[in-house]
Every structure is written in C-alpha cells, then in structure tokens.
Amino acid sequence: MEVGPGEGALTRPLAARAGRVLAIEIDPRRAEALRRDLSSEPAVTLIAGDALEKPFAEWLAAAGWTGPAILVANLPYNVATPIVTRAIEEPRAISRAVVTVQREVARRFAAAPGDEDYGFLSVRAAAFASARILFDLPPGAFRPRPKVHSSVLELIPRDPPLDPATRKRALEIASLGFRSRRKTLGNALASLGPRETWEAALRELGRGAKTRAEELSLGEFMEIARRAPAARSGSGR
Secondary structure, eight states: OEEOOTTTTTHHHHHHHSSOEEEEESOHHHHHHHHHHTTTOTTEEEEESOGGGSOHHHHHHHTTOOSOEEEEEEOOGGGHHHHHHHHHTOTTTEEEEEEEEEHHHHHHHHOOTTSTTOSHHHHHHHHHEEEEEEEEEOGGGSSSOOSSOEEEEEEEEOSSOOOHHHHHHHHHHHHHHHHTTTSOHHHHTTTTSOHHHHHHHHHHTTOOTTOOGGGOOHHHHHHHHHHOHHHHTTOOO
C-alpha cells in the first residue's frame, strides 16, 4: 500500500517488485493522471481519496484485498504523524511500514528515554511497534526540493501486542506526564489520583519522587499502570 503516490516516482518501482500495489491519492486530478500513466501496470490499483478518512483495512477491502499489507510511502510532511500512527495501530491491516518523513518526526518516533527527541509520540509508537531510522535523505533527493532533511523510518507492529487495557492506561498516564514536563510525575498526574499513589509506584520501580515523564520508558509506564490500582479506578482527588 502506498499513500500519496503523486506522479508515481515510487509507485513504478513498487509495481516492478511487489505482487500488487494499492495507491491512495488525495488529489482526484492527480489520481486520474496517474491512473492513465499506469494503465499498462496491472499490478497497480489506484484509488482517489484521503487515506485518513477510514481505517486501512477498509481501503484494502475497497480494492477487494485482505490484509496485511506493507505500507511504503513518501508521506506528505503535514499528515505523516497521523498516518504512521494509524498504520501501527492496525496490525491486521499493516504488517510493516517503511515511510519517508521529516527527519525530526522520524527521530521522535524512534527516540528512547534520555534522547533529546523523546516524548509522548515516542512512547505511543513503542506501545504498538518497534521503530528504527534506516537512513537520512538530503533535500536534494526530492523534486521539488524541500527545506528540511528527511529520514526513512521502519516500524514493525508488536507481536504479540501488549495488553490493551494496561496499554491504554499507560498511555493516558504518559500523555498527562508529558503535557506537564516541568512537573514531577506525581504532580502531573494529580487529576488521576493522589500524588502519594504515583510516588509509591515510582519507588517500587526504583525511581524517586522527583521523577519526570521524560525519564521513563514505555515499560515503566506500563508497570506504573499495573501498580496503581487506586488511581486506575479513576477515584483521584
């Protein structure tokens, strides 16, 4: 599956290597032009539409295919994050994603605790997939030439997936924590439960009361979600 084929610079080599390609293009005029250009490529199915309008599984169904597919795309920078996020959250539809995105975005997806780019997006991505940057691309690799560097990012969904309930709770905790980066985690999570509850959970992980969200890994957020039953019920004060 390719999102945003444009003039087909990536679609053509994909068609030569893959058994079949589903390309989704948001611009109907560009989609029609590309459909004419690729009329001799029976492996390519081109659909005009916004990839974010519906789940990837439904796009596959619209082409008469079942998943999973591999997402390969040079993604538009302004929608790269929601497209990649949705892809890794649909492992039955997308078994792997190899996408070109802005370099800073790729670093946020692949960052680990302690990295400058580590944030909630890093935790959310890790909750659903393993991410790594394959290589960087200079502006001159594209036409028209962008003002920023790009990176090719690979994401592979977790197999088996994490427990959905604990994962959801851990991401809720991480989201609040990163939203208040200057606060300790106990203070940042006050709306979910007493500060003492969170500080006790941190102590059990060997962390101090002054710990902030950017210091914790996904695994630690998952442990906090498991170790704070009083807060999990939503009975915070």
